[in-house]
Amino acid sequence: MIDAIDLFCLNFFLLCGAAGVETEIRLSVMEGDSFTLRTGLTELQRDDEVEWRFGTSRISTITARSITNDDEMFKDRLQLEEQTGDITVTNVSHEHSGVYHLSSIVRNKKSNKQFTVTVFAHLPIPVIFSDASKCSSSPERSPRIFLCLVLNVSAVSLSWYKENSVLSSISVSNLSISLSLPLEVENQDKNTYSCVVNNPIRNQTTHLDISQHLRPCSDCSLCFDSTEAVVRLVITAVTGLAAMAAVHLLINDIRRAHRPAVKQ
Template identity: 70%
Template sequence: MSAMEGDSFTLRTGLTEIQRDDELEWRFGSSRARLTRIAAGNITTYNDETFRDRLQLERQTGDLTVTNITNEHTGVYQLSIVIRNKKSTKRFAVNVYAPVPIPVIFSDASRCALSAESSSRIFLCSVVNVSDVTLSWYKGNRLLSSIGVSDLSISLSLPLEVEYQDKNTYSCVVNNPVSTQTTHLDIDQLCQIHSGSLNPVLCIFVKEFL
């Protein structure tokens, strides 16, 4: 299961009704820390700081809802059920992701002007401080190129070379399993920016990249 930071998720037991003699317990993580349980018709919630004020246990079915989630709630949840003295176990893997940022497109102003050395312009799409994302360029609905990162939180950049007479629609898309952000390329607007008004850090970054 995938979920976004700040949202909630519900893990379902598959039961329709818990009888008074049934027992049910939820645990979390490699340490199998106790979260909450139902026994003799009573609900007990344990004092786990990571889940404080975030747990909701449905008394009739035993479904567990975790609210206001953060990356700390990524992991394996274990459900133990005892019905008529028969024990069964289920495990649920949950991944919590941050919403992706809006990608930024910029260019080296010196490449916007037509010259004898170049018949194209190069634009760079960038996102910062991301993990578990894919950054892609699209021409209309067709994927042109993409780059991805899995674990570490880093910055990603992806170049796009466009011919001077190209009037197609381009867009840069960043996504993870729970969210997507898109920025459309406005060639005329970017190339009207005077080189002196560009952020010096961005200009240096683009020139070093090229």
């Protein structure tokens, strides 16, 4: 005879088997790339159903007989695999970061999956400047301070490397700011140095050639004070952002011009 405890355990496991235990998968992707979320199914049968949601918004519902798309944010970026129910999001941007939910009913069994997607911005190439205040008529006799700089970055680390070893590092989380990191090097130093900015997916590296900085300051194209370096980079960044904004406005104007008028 089955006692009360055994009956409770049996009902509990049957309930878990019917509802499915939710699993979580984490993905990282760069802006402009694509990612695929997989159901793990090989083929949808007649009564099977797959539903995808982004946050609380439904993206699509897929069955063996029909497919529906419901979210405008994924319009022209969503590719659906009819046989398996997999979805691929193309040309992703920061707004596609978040939690995706999969609910499926397969052979009358319900299961759930959760995908956490993080979209990272493209990394700038680090720029290295030398400190003009340390220049002298005999530069080979004095150490040189170098400044590595990156603008408008988030969720990255900026590091100085000596050969393959990290000398110093600084990190930023989700705030979009500029990072700089100094390095003091003796001019007689023959080691190889490099400045690296990286996120969990990629990195950008600029190598330091000390021999290029052994000339007198009047002849050194990279020798200028830190204030001037920052000003030059800020002007370049602002100009680039203004150009991107102008292109974005132009594209919106073209889309509005070709959008059919709404009939009253």
